[in-house]
Amino acid sequence: MDISKLAASIAESPTVKLNAEATRLRAQGEAIVHFGIGEPKNKAPMNAIASAVEKLNSGEIKYAPSDGIPSLKKAIVQYTEKNYGRTVEPANVIVSDGAKHSISNLLYALINPGDQVIILAPYWVSYPEMVKMVNGVPIIVTPADGGFYPKLSEIEKVITSSTRAIIVNSPNNPSGAIFPDELVGQIVDLCEKKNIYLFMDDIYHKLIFDGKKIAPVYNFTKKDIESTNIVVINGISKTYGMTGFRIGWVVANRKLVKTITNIQSQTTTCNSPICQVAAEAALTGDQSCVDELVATIQKNRDTVIQGLRSIPGVKVEKPEGAFYCFPDFSTLNKDSMALAEFLLKKALVVTVPGKEFGMEGHLRISFAGAASEVADGIARIKWALDPNSPREIQIGTRKVVRDW
Ligand SMILES: Cc1ncc(COP(=O)(O)O)c(C=O)c1O
Known part of the structure; x- marks a missing residue:
């Protein structure tokens, strides 16, 4: 099928693509932690x-x-x-x-x-x-x-x-x-x-x-x-x-x-x-839901920052707003797509490669999810990237072994 030159020049949205991959893995029963998508978990105001x-x-x-x-x-x-x-x-x-x-x-x-x-x-x-x-x-x-x-x-x-x-x-x-x-x-x-x-x-x-x-x-x-x-x-x-x-x-x-x-x-x-x-x-209406959301994501931010700062070689700035952080993993892997794929495969964590945001070597981590999920996802990233990690961990029903 011939499509227009303009349409052909438009890249697929990487966040949407990653979401599709995560949905597919979840449907197979994998315990995915999704740090890829940009939306808060809270319900719409009543x-x-x-x-x-x-x-x-x-x-x-x-x-x-x-x-x-x-x-x-x-x-x-x-x-x-x-x-x-x-x-x-x-x-x-x-x-x-x-x-x-x-x-x-x-x-x-x-x-x-x-x-x-x-x-x-x-x-x-x-x-x-x-x-x-x-x-x-x-x-x-x-x-x-x-x-x-x-x-x-x-x-x-x-x-x-x-x-x-x-x-x-x-x-x-x-x-x-x-x-x-x-x-x-x-x-x-x-x-x-x-x-x-x-x-x-x-x-x-x-x-x-x-x-x-x-x-x-x-x-x-x-x-x-x-x-x-x-x-x-x-x-x-x-x-x-x-x-x-x-x-x-x-x-x-x-x-x-x-x-x-x-x-x-x-x-x-x-x-x-x-x-x-x-x-x-x-x-x-009542704006207290906004304050509650800010309090939740601020706590998540602190969990993420503390976890990431404990991984040797990772540089991370403390986010001041939104619900993303953008750590620099370039001393571990300069290729952000390869790193995102590695983390998805080995730790079942979805991140978005920094390349898509115009900065190689970084990954975007969205921490708008539930606190327990955020803590679990960061612990898995640390496990995958920190050479001092234990050899194996349990992810969902799977035992995963470090073979890298
Ligand atoms: C910077 C920025 N602008 C705009 C939007 C789009 O928001 P909306 O859902 O209102 O289209 C997003 C959503 O991810 C965003 O991150």
Whole structure:
């Protein structure tokens, strides 16, 4: 079968692929620990479920407005005011099928063939592929110091007349690092000076550890929402553990929102009203579930860090947010794909190779699962990589012997 050149150039999502492999092994009865997937284990808030059920029971489940139902847009306006200190209008908000779809729409709306989008390594695996899907050119900036965010000068160096946007994700997937406020301020200035869009992917902005506070991105501009180059992307997937509801949004100037509304009206038509009422309930209801999630993943983070630091040769930075860490295993194995495959085969632990996030030698470990599973998975990684480990261990019903 002939497929388009564009489609042929798009890589399979590695996290989805690994998930499929883990599901297959689990189905065979293997005791897999899954550090690969990026979603919290907690259940959706009860009030969100109740709203969705009420909507379903009404039997009135029809097309909704392409930009989102008014009550959800109002909830997002209030959320923006509360969390970002910025008053916006419903006309500045567009609801999409998850933040991934929001980013894809933004690129569709802004990128001409050959336009460049700056992506900061380590980056979320989907950014380069999404840029390529609109015939844009991903320009990757990798910090020379081996850290998890670049210096301003490293970004400045790659800007050309074709640069259209920079994507910043903080707290970051895959590193869990938070960009310093000063750096975010510098990037805002740079974008405004050069007339480049700044896509702030804030999908993890509520998942921050140790009580750390970060300045909302709008603090760094004097411009109003209609003239600023800042675009905020957010959603309910991570904060409320509602990945399956597929609701995300963009806050931007009216013209961009209108453009994306046109795109959506000709592609998806609208989001499911059932998911939209659930999202509205999550945003406007009791927020204690978010604090509980943060407390759980912070504890998991500590377990992961302690375990990884006890393995000779592993370097690991303490994540400040999200639910990932991105240890450097390069002194043990520079080839992250080979290492991920080794850990899956020998220790039945799924990780994601750092190569996919633009940084070889690392593995991404997602610690959003149950505490016992996280502890078990880290112990298995230690067993597999630490030469001082006992010769054999029990994994599920299997006795595994170190023969390497
Ligand atoms: C950095 C980042 N942005 C966006 C998304 C997409 O989230 P959603 O489920 O809302 O599409 C993810 C999900 O993994 C992510 O890690």
